[in-house]
């Protein structure tokens with residue numbers, strides 16, 4: 277009997293590619309699928325249908341997405357495509373004419389209706405059970421909270437505004453309700469994400485919305501303050517360097533939100549920044565970082581940079597290395613410039629040869645490693661809170677307040693017998709390496 281019921285439950289396999297924003301989209305789709313009685317299949321063979329959530333940001337990501345679609349068709353046959361690359365259906369159809377349906381990013385309704393057509397939902401109401409807080413693809417103790425979609429900036433190398441449109445902010449009450457639900461479901465760390473976190477609310481005139489008899493304003497500072505009142509770690513990602521970002525530093529210094537800023541600077545040379553169509557006053561930027569560190573000495577800065585941008589000279593590149601050293605940027609991701617289809621920067625002059633990009637990338641990463649090493653060495657001897665991510669045979673592995681999951685460093689912990697994922701423990705840092713730390717139970 278149970279076997280018969282199991283067989284009648286429609287099962288969807290989900291392949292989720294791309295950034296944390298795409299991951300949040302996948303979580304929402306899975307939550308909807310589960311709410312409608314679908315089961316999520318762990319592999320191609322057990323699925324009646326496969327949904328591929330694609331990324332279309334860089335050419336390499338587009339290729340990866342197209343390959344994943346091909347694999348799903350070969351292994352399963354019934355495939356629906358959604359996500360960023362879904363905004364370009366012709367590109368997908370040309371390579372994979374057999375896909376059943378294609379929808380773009382955040383088109384939840386269209387994805388669901390494509391699934392309904394290809395695989396009608398089970399009518400059994402007892403299957404419509406969704407865990408409190410929705411279905412998370414991240415471990416139970418941390419969760420991404422997406423506060424807006426799209427972006428009003430027009431950086432010349434980026435096609436996100438073309439793919440995802442202009443900024444659309446969620447009402448603050450919705451964000452707070454979701455955050456509170458996640459905390460209630462056991463989440464200890466909220467990771468705030470969007471394409472442009474510090475622009476939050478601009479499109480809706482920083483509107484106030486009501487939830488649980490309180491008013492919440494859709495503004496960057498207010499949101500940080502409100503999320504900071506939930507009693508869990510709050511980490512800010514994708515913060516564009518607008519002047520008003522300075523306002524949240526006191527909240528970090530007071531421990532209301534984590535002293536962590538993921539702020540993509542992309543470059544430091546005024547000429548390159550201008551060609552990128554980004555704020556170009558590098559001197560001011562370095563002075564600003566110094567002021568932030570004065571105000572909040574514990575601050576960790578994570579940033580993203582592009583090397584080999586069209587027109588980048590050796591002098592521009594040296595400015596970037598100087599900025600890294602002077603700004604003591606704790607954590608970085610560095611990309612070699614890619615000539616992304618539809619990006620305005622394709623038309624710029626002075627494209628940098630691939631070998632030179634490669635060479636600069638290695639030089640940049642060498643400096644990044646030195647800076648990381650120096651920054652981490654200053655943590656030795658300090659008492660810190662560590663959130664446990666996993667426990668293996670050697671003991672627990674966690675992260676400090678200065679490290680985001682997936683992208684930053686880890687702390688190997690000694691002397692903890694009973695710690696489990698999600699616990700926040702107190703440790704003393706006893707050793708530092710290039711990117712990671714070692715701590716001991718106090």
Ligand code: SF4
Nearest residue numbers: 427429431434436471
């Ligand atoms: S701010 Fe970010 S998402 Fe917006 S255009 Fe620039 S790089 Fe793209």
